[in-house]
Amino acid sequence: MTDPSGTDRLDRARPPRVLTEDHRAGPRKPDGKPALAWLPGLLAGLQGALLSLLVVVLPAVTAYVVTSADPANASVAWTRSTEVGAGLWLIGHGVPLGLGGNVLTLMPLGITCLALFTCYASARRSGEATTTSLVAGIGGYTAVTVVITLLMRATIADVALAVIGGAAVSATGLATGLARRPEAPRVRDLTRPLWSRVIPPIRTGASAGVLALSYLVAAAAAVSAVWVLAGRATINDIIRALDLDVVGGSVLAVAELAYVPNVVVWALAWLVGPGFRVGAGTSFTTTEVVSGPMPVVPLLGALPQPGSGGGVLVAAPMLLVLVGALAGWWLHRRLPSVRAVDPLVAGAAAALTAGLCAAALVVLASGGIGPGRMGDIGASPLAVGSQVGAGVLLGVLLVALPTDAEFRAACRRGLSRLVSRGSSAP
Template sequence: MSATGPRTGGTPVVDRRRRRTLSDDPTPTFFTSALDGAPRWVAGVLSALQAALLSFLVLALPAVAAYVATSADPSNSGVGWFRSVGVGSALWLLGHGVPAHVGPVVVSLVPLGVTALALFVCYASARRSGLATWPSYVAGVGTYTLVAVLVALLSGVSGAGLARALVGGALVSAVGLGTGLLARPEAPPLRTLTRAVWSRCPTPLRTGAAGGVLAAASLVLVAALVTTLWVVAGRATIGDVVRGLGLDAVGGVVLAVAELAYLPNLVVWALAWLTGAGFAVGEGTHFGPDGVVGGALPAVPMLGALPGPDVAGPATSLVPLVVVAVGAFVGWYLHRRLQTQRWWDAMLACAAAGVTTAVLVAVLVTAASGGIGPDRLAHVGAQGVLVGLLSGAGVLVGALVVALPGDAPLRARLGRLLRRDPD
């Protein structure tokens, strides 16, 4: 039988509950570097180096693989392996806005897929190993920008190309690393960081700007759906082009990487098509809902998805109404989110949404346009200003149609005017 009282001479009872040590250090852990004794900015430098290296390798490795696969060809006996790395670096720089020179030909069409890859890698690297501090952020942006400039120098870029590498590297790293650091659990919300700016902006303008961002994102989503329909409809032409190229496995992989790099450009061109402005793939061509003026195109499978002359018709002339429908959706959003106090608040918010949409779409379309060759192929894409104005106008009309009839202060103002009741 065991004793019921407490034991005095036996093995002491160990409390197996987890002990929690509380620190009286008021400084949060994210203000210190992951490396013992290292300054805070070291994490930003490492995150930027990791992002630049990973995004570069994704493009350089397929080029090196293509060189290895074709190195036994006697026609490539004078080509060194470093040339393949140069192809990858040229594509990486092109994604940051630096034109590539292929002999006498200048390729200035930015592959937005490469830009998106660099943004995502910066985001993932900063979220995983960055520190949510200003020194870390500034050091990361500076390091990534320096890497872009160094790659440009090693690739023989000079003059305006170096300036483009500087600006492109800074923009990509600022957005990618910034969003990654803000995604860390200990980081302050973006609304808190920007309170000093948006708190001085009237509420209708803030809400309208948010509606403009929503409109631009919605237009890109609709354009992606249209692009999917184009690819499905043109799959036979795409297959014929691929078979005509006669590529081996390695060549197919390299072609697939190049196609994915420019696929977002096709989505942006579809956005220009939705607005009614259309786009061109070579001087003298036009692809729009009002009609198609074709021409000789490069043997690129992705171009087989472009709409043909049989697509344009009376039904497609109504395609720009899609932009107005997106504006109506934004008008519903503004009506739900905005608490109007004055009769012009709703109109001001709709105008802000239209202007924001126009600016964002114009920047996106301009970035997705450029040249892919000499002569007529130096003009590929759409007119950013025109597409931006058309998209902004369509969103403005749709938003006004939905937001104004349900606005109480505006109805009261109109009622007083109709009764000729002075203010």
Template sequence: MSRPPVPPARAATRPRTAATGRGTPPAAPAPRAAGALVERWRDVVDRGRARAGGLLRRSPSGPGRPGRAGGATDGAPRWVSGLLAGAQAALLSFLVVVVPTMAAYVATSADPANAEIGWPRSVAVGAVLWLLGHGASVDAGGGSVTLVPLGMTVLAVFTAAASARRTARPTRSAWLAGIGGYLAMVGVVALGVGPAGPLGAGPGAVVRLVVGAGLVAAVGLGSGMIAARALREATRPAWSRLPAIARVGGTAGAIAASSLLAVAALVTAAWVLMGRAATGDVVAALGLDVFGGAVLAVGQLALLPNLVGWSVAWLAGPGFAVGAGTVWSPGHVVGGPLPALPLLGALPPEGAEGGAARWAPLLVVLCGALAGWWLHRTLRTSRVWEAPLAALLAGVTAGTLAAVATALSGGSAGPGRLAVVGGSVALVGLAVAGLVLAGAFLVAVPGDPVVRGGVRRASRSAWAAIRGTTSHG
């Protein structure tokens, strides 16, 4: 007995309604369909604007997606949103630094011992620290302070990115106006501090402040406006001109430098944990009140990234100094009188050198090996010399980035011995370049099939030449 024919697939898969069970689906309401059409049209327009703008992030709009700028900037030129974002970013990071000192002043204002401390002094302390985070230098006790508290720099970049992402419209005019608004706020703070800030340290200090604040604003506001994918596409004409081996080698060097920075952060955390007893002794010896404790806490948090930069110099081998005549390295520790900063109690004490610490530079070699593994997985070679060249470029890139980190984390912290703080830029850069090159070479070059083939051919030719010479002899 034959089976009945199977109904057509369209009829079998047709959805049925819950009420009638029939195969005709309910028609969508006209308003909902029109709204979906309008939303799709907005998405198409936004994609076109993003492609035309090159490196600007698409501004979200529509139901459930609030726009970047609204309210006060609706109907205004686009640069106005950038100006407001820049001023807002500077004010926000400034308040994050100053508010704790003001709160400490209010809490201790009734203490007779603090009768001579007014609120302008608490604001000035936070303002000077905030300006130092933007690259300013100030005079202190007959010496110059050029050490940049990188924690303040990170805070300023973060607030600028957050402000731009929320407020600024993604246009070049808004970005430039935002930089101008940020610099204007920095100038107001510098004028308010007066001779206690960079204005009292000479024209060079003012130039450092303008350049540093401009870089902070440009990077922070730009990262809030620019999409990473759009930035890559916009800069493609520049980096695509480089040979592929240069791009791959540079990326491998950046991977090695990033992994080295992560290892340095772990080393710093270990130092802080092992030195907590010495840190507690320094805090107890200072006998700080609430105001002094708040200022000290802000200062220590601001200098914590600098300690990570010093750890990079320690891992590389040359080490770092906190005062002239001192050195902290894996194989040699020479201490000396240090500023009464509890964070410095985390530094390795004398006698901690040697032993397992001598092998610390091998961690840099492992970072290079990680970059070499990435090269081995990514690089497609056709000549024997390409893999060694890529490893060399990775080492040069990592060494350059380590030198930049060392330069940013060091400087002068005052007069006399404190004029030397941090690691040697040249020595650290060369050491990291050599160690990363060694690790990348050991992993990437022997594993390259073209190199192995070339070695086999050279070995056969050499063996044939030796046999030929022996037979003739």
């Protein structure tokens, strides 16, 4: 329906996508700018931090309340449960946790994902799509992580890690949530000034690298599910040996869920070849499994057992080439190739992007859960990153080069010159 001026009423009713401060940000200054443009972002950041903290602390407090009648816990203050929950929340941001003289450095990536989601949901629901709002939200969230770290009697190094981890988590989650606000500008419009300065082969190749890594992570998640199904007998034996009550079992299950993303990253390292370790002297690869004494945790019962390596599993790293080929086909359909070298540049960009991202995931999923041999858990970022990069590069080039018209034309011209030189030689 249109009015006499020919304007679509539905279009006029639709909220505009703007690049400046939104008119709903509250009272305005004399110059027309919102007086409290930072307030919605600050509240979104605080809400995201407190919600994720509550989800982690609540199970610990519940376990304390249920077991408070036990004489063995008579000397344990209720604040200890909140300290443990807050410490687990902090380690999800990269701050080490001290437990009984041991230091836990293995990040539970599930808690990190929880914090990202609460930031995203808070920003999308009540934030304002402005730079001021985003900065205020990051500052509020980071302030919460620093305050909790100081209350835990942490060191200066821990406070620095809290600042870095809190800022990284909140910036990612809040920015993603604000980008989904109805008044938010399109991400493509915001990134075009910077992204357009990169040559097209590198832009398209980097996107292909992210796509290849997403395929690998999906395959690793499927492998993790197969591990759990195959090891359900061992998992059940461990659960029976622990003899936990309902509350203790529930708390343990929640704690294990926090480390499920870590297992997925370990499965990624296993798929691509280098494998991973759970304690010094152990090795879990597709060719061989060297195990050792491990903590009595049901989730670890899903890991490959000794004797399960070799056979057809040796060919598992070939999945890298297949994933690279899929990324190469995607690259072929979207690369505006004008030079014969463009597929090579794009393939190198895809390999570098996939390798660096895989190495970053391995760094986040590695650490330790105590002194001695259990201080070495995870995989080698360099080995996994280089293997992923090499496999993706091979797969991309196997598809992108033969299907590129400019590259084929250059090959024909080079072959013709070689033939002509051979025929003219005496």
